[in-house]
Amino acid sequence: MSRSDPVPGAMAAPDGRPSTPSAPQARPPYAGLGARARRFLSVPGNGALIFGMVLLGLSSVFPIYFMAVNAFKTPEEWAASKLALPSALSLDPFATAWGATNNGGYVLNSLIVTTATIVLSVALAATAGYSFSKLRWRGSTPVFFFVLAWMAIPPLLLMVPIYVEMVDLHLINTYWSVVLLYSALNLPFNAYLMTAFFRAVPDELLEAARVDGASVHSIFIKIMAPLSIPAIVTIIIFNVLYVWNEFVFALLLLQPDRVKTLTPGLLQLQGRFFFNYPALVAGLLLASLPMVGVYLIFQRYLVRAIAAGALK
Amino acid sequence: MTRPSLSIARSSPRRAEAWWGPLYALPAVLTVVVFIGYPAVSIAYHAFTRWNGYSEPTWIGLTNFQYLLQDPQFFTALRNNFLFAVSVPIQLTVPLVLAFLINERIAGWRFYRWTYFIPAVYSTVVVGLLAKIILNVNGPLNEGLNSLGLQGFAQDWLLRPQTSIPAILLIVVWANFGYNVVMYLAGMSGIEPDLPDAAKIDGAGRWQVLRYVYVPGLRRVMEIVLITNTITAFAYMFTYIYTITNGGPGFDTYVTEFLIYNNAFTFQRMGYASAMGFGLTLIISGLGYFYIRALTGGKE
Numbered sequence: 001m002s003r004s005d006p007v008p009g010a011m012a013a014p015d016g017r018p019s020t021p022s023a024p025q026a027r028p029p030y031a032g033l034g035a036r037a038r039r040f041l042s043v044p045g046n047g048a049l050i051f052g053m054v055l056l057g058l059s060s061v062f063p064i065y066f067m068a069v070n071a072f073k074t075p076e077e078w079a080a081s082k083l084a085l086p087s088a089l090s091l092d093p094f095a096t097a098w099g100a101t102n103n104g105g106y107v108l109n110s111l112i113v114t115t116a117t118i119v120l121s122v123a124l125a126a127t128a129g130y131s132f133s134k135l136r137w138r139g140s141t142p143v144f145f146f147v148l149a150w151m152a153i154p155p156l157l158l159m160v161p162i163y164v165e166m167v168d169l170h171l172i173n174t175y176w177s178v179v180l181l182y183s184a185l186n187l188p189f190n191a192y193l194m195t196a197f198f199r200a201v202p203d204e205l206l207e208a209a210r211v212d213g214a215s216v217h218s219i220f221i222k223i224m225a226p227l228s229i230p231a232i233v234t235i236i237i238f239n240v241l242y243v244w245n246e247f248v249f250a251l252l253l254l255q256p257d258r259v260k261t262l263t264p265g266l267l268q269l270q271g272r273f274f275f276n277y278p279a280l281v282a283g284l285l286l287a288s289l290p291m292v293g294v295y296l297i298f299q300r301y302l303v304r305a306i307a308a309g310a311l312k
Numbered sequence: 313m314t315r316p317s318l319s320i321a322r323s324s325p326r327r328a329e330a331w332w333g334p335l336y337a338l339p340a341v342l343t344v345v346v347f348i349g350y351p352a353v354s355i356a357y358h359a360f361t362r363w364n365g366y367s368e369p370t371w372i373g374l375t376n377f378q379y380l381l382q383d384p385q386f387f388t389a390l391r392n393n394f395l396f397a398v399s400v401p402i403q404l405t406v407p408l409v410l411a412f413l414i415n416e417r418i419a420g421w422r423f424y425r426w427t428y429f430i431p432a433v434y435s436t437v438v439v440g441l442l443a444k445i446i447l448n449v450n451g452p453l454n455e456g457l458n459s460l461g462l463q464g465f466a467q468d469w470l471l472r473p474q475t476s477i478p479a480i481l482l483i484v485v486w487a488n489f490g491y492n493v494v495m496y497l498a499g500m501s502g503i504e505p506d507l508p509d510a511a512k513i514d515g516a517g518r519w520q521v522l523r524y525v526y527v528p529g530l531r532r533v534m535e536i537v538l539i540t541n542t543i544t545a546f547a548y549m550f551t552y553i554y555t556i557t558n559g560g561p562g563f564d565t566y567v568t569e570f571l572i573y574n575n576a577f578t579f580q581r582m583g584y585a586s587a588m589g590f591g592l593t594l595i596i597s598g599l600g601y602f603y604i605r606a607l608t609g610g611k612e
Contacts, residue, residue, distance in 0.1 A: 050419055053410065057420075057427035060490065063434060063442055066452070082452035128340035136326065137333030147340055148608075150348045152600025154547030156569045157589040160576045161351035161358065164365060184347035191340055192607070216332045245435035247551045252577070263437045267555065270441055277445065284438045295433045299426065307498035 064285075064292065071282035078277050093278035097286060100272055100279070102257050106265035107286070109254070113178055113261055114243045120183045121190055121239050122232055128187075129194025129228075130220050134206060144195065151188035156248055163252050177253040178261075182243050190235050197231035198224060234305040237298050244291055262287045352593070359590035363583035365576070376587035386588065389566040395477055396567070397545040399485045404538055407489050408530070411496030412522045425497070428490035436487070440555025443483045444470070447556075470557055473564040480552055480565070488544065492537050499533035500526060535606035539599055547596050568592055 070078060071093050072086045098104055131137075132144040155162070162181065163172075171177040201224065209219050247263040254260050260268075269283045298305075359376060361369035380386055410428065414421045431439070446453050447469040454466040470476045508525045516524065527534075550569040557565040559574070568588065576585035 049413070053413065053418070053424050054420060056410075057424050059486065060427040060430040063438070064430075066442065066446075082455060124340045124343055127336045131333050131336035135329045135333035135336060137330045140333060140337075143334075143337055143341060147337075147344055148604055150344050150352075151604055151607075152597040153348060153352060153593055154543060154596050154600070155348070156547055156550055157572065157593045157596065158348070158351040158355055159569075159573065160365075160582055160585050160589060161354035162347070163576075164582070165347075165351055165354065180343070181347050184343045187340055187344055216328050216336075220336075241433065245437070247435070247437045247554075248573075263435055266435075266437050266441060270444075270555075280441070281445070284441060288434055288438050291433045291435070292430065295429065299429070302429065303425075303494055303497050303501060306494055307501050 064288070067281050067285040067288065070278055071285045073278045075276055075278060090278070093276075093282035094286070096273070096276065096279035097269060097283035100269050101262065101265045101283060101286075102260070105257065106260050106262045109175070109259055110244060110262040113175055113182075113250075114240060116175060116179045117182045117243045118236055118239055120179060121186055122235055124183060124187055125190035125194040125235060126225065126228060126232070127220075128191040129198045129231075130224055132191070132195045133198035134201070134203075134219075134224070135216065144191075147191050148188050150184075151192075155185050159248065159252060162249070166253055172253055173256055173259055175254075175259060178246075178249055181249055181253070182239075182246065186239055186242060190239070193235060194228065194231055197228060201227055230305075233298075233301065237294070237302070237305060240294055241291060355586045355590045355593065358583055358586035360587070361583045363586070364580040365582040366580075369583060372583070376584050377591070379584065380587055380591070385563050385566060385571060386568070388563050389568045389571045392473075392477065392565060392567050393546050393549065396481055396484065396549055397542060399481055399488075399545055400538065400541045402485050403489060403492050403541040404534060407492035407537070408496050408527075408534070409522070410489075411493045411500060412526060414493070415497060415500045416518065428493045430490065431487045432491040434487070436551040437555055439483065439487050440552050443479070443552075444556050447476075447479055471561065473561075476557055476565055480556055483556075484544070484549070484552060488541065492541070495533055495537055496530065499530045503529045532606055532609060536603065539603040539606060543596055543599055543603070546592070 066082075069085050070082060072089045072091070074090050074092070077086060077090075101107060128147065132140055166172040166177045166181075171180070205223065206219055209223055214222070245263065247267075250261045251264040251267075254264070266280075266283050266287055269280050273279045295302075358369055360371060360373055362372050362375075363369035410424065414425050418424075434442075445451055448454075449468045453469070457463065457466040467475065469479050503526065507529070508521050511521050511525050547569060549567040550573065553559060553565055553567050553570050554573075559566045559570050572585045572588050572592075575581040575588070
């Protein structure tokens with residue numbers, strides 16, 4: 001509804017202020033791209049603007065540079081300079097970091113937890129989304145909002161009762177504790193996304209399938225599931241980033257080495273290698289690269305995914 | 313089991329849906345009830361008890377809350393949360409301008425769009441530990457300042473809250489701004505390109521287009537950005553504090569979640585920690601309610 005508001009405002013504002021000293025009318029309308037860029041740079045201050053924006057972009061990739069150059073240094077070389085390229089590629093930091101993360105055990109645990117959470121989250125969101133959007137039953141709307149409402153509670157503030165509950169359910173120090181918890185914490189948003197997506201599927205399609213005798217389940221599996229791939233990809237992107245990077249509940253709920261994931265493992269690395277920064281940095285790089293990879297693969301898709309999902 | 317249900321589905325799809333509808337929603341409802349609903353109820357009860365997490369809790373009424381109002385650590389922590397909320401107006405405006413310039417295809421826009429989200433991809437632990445390394449007395453920041461001849465500025469950034477809190481604030485803003493840029497870009501992709509084009513033909517300057525075309529069209533996104541970043545300042549600071557300063561020196565850089573964590577898991581004061589968590593949950597979930605309204609577009 002507010003989408004139509006800008007029209008009158010936009011038109012009226014420049015016209016309604018003839019006294020504006022900057023007189024935007026004096027400037028010629030935007031033409032070709034090259035000319036536009038040239039004109040843009042000729043405006044004082046715009047050069048500084050671009051400089052700032054480039055700097056911000058460089059700061060975003062700086063951690064990758066910082067980790068990459070330092071992860072191959074010897075501690076002596078680190079002490080000499082933190083920003084220069086390494087003189088020789090020492091693989092010792094990686095070997096040390098790998099050993100200190102339980103010979104890759106933490107990486108494996110992170111992979112297991114992430115994969116299991118994604119599978120469970122997608123299944124829960126898809127079934128719930130189907131129910132709320134396409135199945136007609138009494139109470140569907142209130143129950144939808146009941147599920148959505150839990151989005152309002154910041155999970156970290158519930159760390160005490162969640163920890164105690166996991167102890168009581170004997171789920172503490174098992175993968176299930178975080179897999180179930182992460183799935184629950186993201187479920188309101190995931191279910192909302194899926195419901196919004198399924199609502200856009202035309203009812204005629206389902207009606208036709210029903211007339212052909214398709215059951216509730218076969219419509220879900222044969223029609224809705226294949227159509228929902230874009231929504232599922234969106235859920236996977238958001239949830240992979242969240243689960244792989246989550247720290248506090250992993251710290252609380254997965255304490256022994258056999259279940260520990262990478263993020264608390266990194267902190268442990270920091271404690272153990274207080275004077276071996278290259279090994280710590282190698283561990284940080286190891287933890288970051290998979291997610292940077294995920295981002296690079298899905299980067300083109302990201303804005304569209306958020307536009308379609310979060311802002312539907 | 314499948315045979316009768318299938319025959320119901322064939323004979324009367326409506327009745328099958330009335331039956332299967334709730335069953336399809338059930339796993340999701342159970343999951344949130346067990347893993348969010350139950351802890352929420354549990355914290356509401358334990359907030360009024362003395363409890364060490366092992367023995368039976370003792371009901372003590374409002375004592376925890378009275379104690380809370382006299383706890384200087386609590387007020388230090390809360391004050392710091394408010395200081396971190398300085399990020400909110402920054403996140404509301406700077407990413408908006410950045411997204412607008414990217415959307416306007418400013419020189420180098422592909423590079424900005426590609427890089428700005430990357431900080432949001434790093435784990436908070438990685439960001440925190442890198443920040444700690446970089447801000448260290450012998451770290452690269454001071455090293456860089458020294459090599460530029462700015463020795464006067466080099467200092468132990470994490471030694472005093474006067475420098476550590478602004479530093480952490482800057483790091484949190486940096487870590488999250490790209491997400492907000494992408495939110496704004498997504499919102500801008502929903503605005504008819506005719507509108508800004510028409511405004512430009514009518515002679516509107518760049519900033520007037522932003523002010524009078526985009527800002528009104530992005531109201532919902534701005535609400536979402538406002539609320540999510542406020543919630544971040546009050547309920548997602550834990551990992552930064554834990555990794556960068558560990559609350560120190562003393563209690564100077566504590567935030568409320570950190571105080572909850574320490575009371576619960578270091579001092580075994582589960583009841584008191586619950587009271588703190590419960591009070592904050594009430595306040596934050598009020599904000600969360602507006603978040604859901606903004607997200608669903610105020611329908612229903």
